Amino acid sequence: MSSFAVADTTYKAASRCSVYVVHVEPGDVEVVAEAHQRLRKITWDEDEAGKLLEILRYARFRLVSSLVPYSSEQLGLAELIVGLDAEMEFLTPGTETHHLTSQAREALRRLTSSGSNPLGEAALELLGDVPTNERMVAVRQSRTVEATGLYLTGAGAPSQVVSAQSLRSADGCESLICVGPPQFFPSATWTASRWESVCFIQYPFGWRPPAEGGAFGPDGGLKTPRFRESGTAETRGEIEPFNVSESIQMAASSASRKNRFTGGEEIESFMLLLEDGYAVWTETDESNWMLCIDADEPDSPLIVNKAASTIGPGDYLVLRSGTRDADYIRELADEEFGAAQLRKNQARWKKALAEAVSSAGSVAAAQRELRRLGATTTNVRHWTSEASIRPQRYSDFVAACRFSGIESEAESLWDDLGKIFRAHLQAGQQVRQDLESNLLSDGVHELVASGVQSYTLPRLGELAGYRVLYRNPGSEMISLGMIDRPFRAAEGGWPT
């Protein structure tokens, strides 16, 4: 088929595609999901139940995104049950946390022992109506692609199976079945579909269908995508690699203990192990985005902005390596994009909030009060931190201002903080352009070969690209001055 004909087929598919959601009866999966949700709500201090929540989050994610029987070794649910057993030893019997954890553990045991596979059964029903060469199944994680293919073949419905990431380059066909909610897949899956029909198989909790306003908002003119059914509630999950070298896990755990920089303002952070024995602490908050190098084509590298929560092994981070402030975006935003003159307003609302939190008696009490005032997220520690500009939602900001006694200034402060936010975006863009100019002249062959490459930029001084080797689970309160500042934590490099 000529490339013009392929393009024409793509436009036709995008305009005719039917998108729908099939809800599957959740049974015990809902018990696990609800236990996780409930524990998130009742645990004010995640340090206490961090590991527990993490295990339940992984369990929930694997249950809602996999098309293989829950007894399958590839899912690793048995290991998570062992992890829950260990965590329960630290819980006090009779508490709600103990009760919920116990419920979730028993539900997981039932699911694994019965080998149930509700999503798989629903998929087989749908696949039966479509010719073999016209159907495709997409799963969230690439590491489950092979197991999913084997399961479908074994069940008499051989199909092409792809990961969510590789959908970008997949050819179109009649029917695409996505395992999990739409949020697990690129938005182009339904806004610029290459398939005549796209079906999302999911449990009826946890995710709403995405808004259909299009990339530029409701006035952009994109009218075609639609969902025939809708889900409920909202939350998100991240993915954890299934198999990681035990020696690097131990090294990371040790490095994390030995390098807990404290003092001054502290923020919740996690550690990334970098090539050549380096490590870095970075903030856990969802608003933390970091510049990375896309080195897939070393002759023509790209600079991309990634949410810190999605950074993992194989990514290349760009960090300041000299003695200047590690937050080079803030520095540039102040110096070149006019953010400096607005910082006093940023400091004023943070001070008011910090004083209100202090008056409330504790962070937990402040969070309860903020929820009562209408906030949907209450990341008070982050909001009062210098590293944050403002909450993501205006309603949360208004609640925080009301709580801090500066409600009358909420609108003007929000505008000023928005300007700072935009200055940071512009600064990030400027840095990206500067880096690309620099990287383009040399390529990133050294970075790919050795895992570390240094750069010197006129405005920003010394920077370096580092390959990420491992992301240490869990988080610590770390001094703000050490955030995003790489340091050598293992002479001679990390174990492999």
Next chain:
Amino acid sequence: MTATEPVLSTLIDGNSHQLPDWALWFQVVGDSLAQWDEDGLRSWTCVTVPTRSFAAALAAFGSVRFAANRGAEDSLAERLSTLTPGDAVAWLDTNGEMRSGRFEGVDDTYVHYRPRNHGGIGIATKRPLAMAQDFYPLEPGEEPFAGARCVADNERFVVSALGVDSKALLLRSSVDVVICGTATQLAEELESQDFCSGGASGRLMDVIRPKRLLPAGQRWRSLIVTGSSRPSDVSLTVDPSVVVFDGAQAFLRLSDSIPGKSNLVILDRWSARIEESVAMVRIARNQRWVEARPPSIDGLPPGVETFSWVEES
């Protein structure tokens, strides 16, 4: 001729097919952008599409077609009035040969122009204008060149697709449109797909004629700037009337370096950089827009989204 007139059809497996709506729409977009001309202002039109294939090429075709027709409207007398002695000019002699030299002045006796010969080409200096078919001044910095037959490849196709004499394309070079994107992909689209017009077949390359893809010495109508070009490579001596940024990478890297009078940004929804690009588009719009009307583009095809603004240039 109007932009919406389906002058092209696709030729697939030897059969002619009417141009689909989305392809016709991009042609209209290119035409509309080329028409838009407001003093001191610059327009931006951003579109998200299910696939970028052929979008930039067809928009460029619309821009080139508009520019070619606009050029044809200039009378010989108007063009003559812009010349001063010593200017480099190219003209067609009565045998269809393209010649060039330096303009000396007007001979009232014969009412003709006398180009002084350069480069040893046999040119009759007393030939009346009526004997020469047409002439154009060369671009600044462009030197007179050796003579050549002034016949386009696929001339019937070019004449029908553009609605003007093909010689207008070959007498002089111009930059009707700048396309920022991946050169190999654009080359493939321009050179591999057959189109039909006026009963003749040809390729978009025959009319868009990017300098980068032509043999040395040929006249061009457009420039291709690749996403990996350095800023110094993309500094242009002309202020392009239309610039097409084909893809997020081209937009993010080059939009500051070579903005045109009218700019088209084509973003593939499947691109890994779509979100970053959309964020930058929104920021640019919010910070720079002024109250003026962007080019009017109707008839949005399904699956395509637009976002436009006008800013001070």
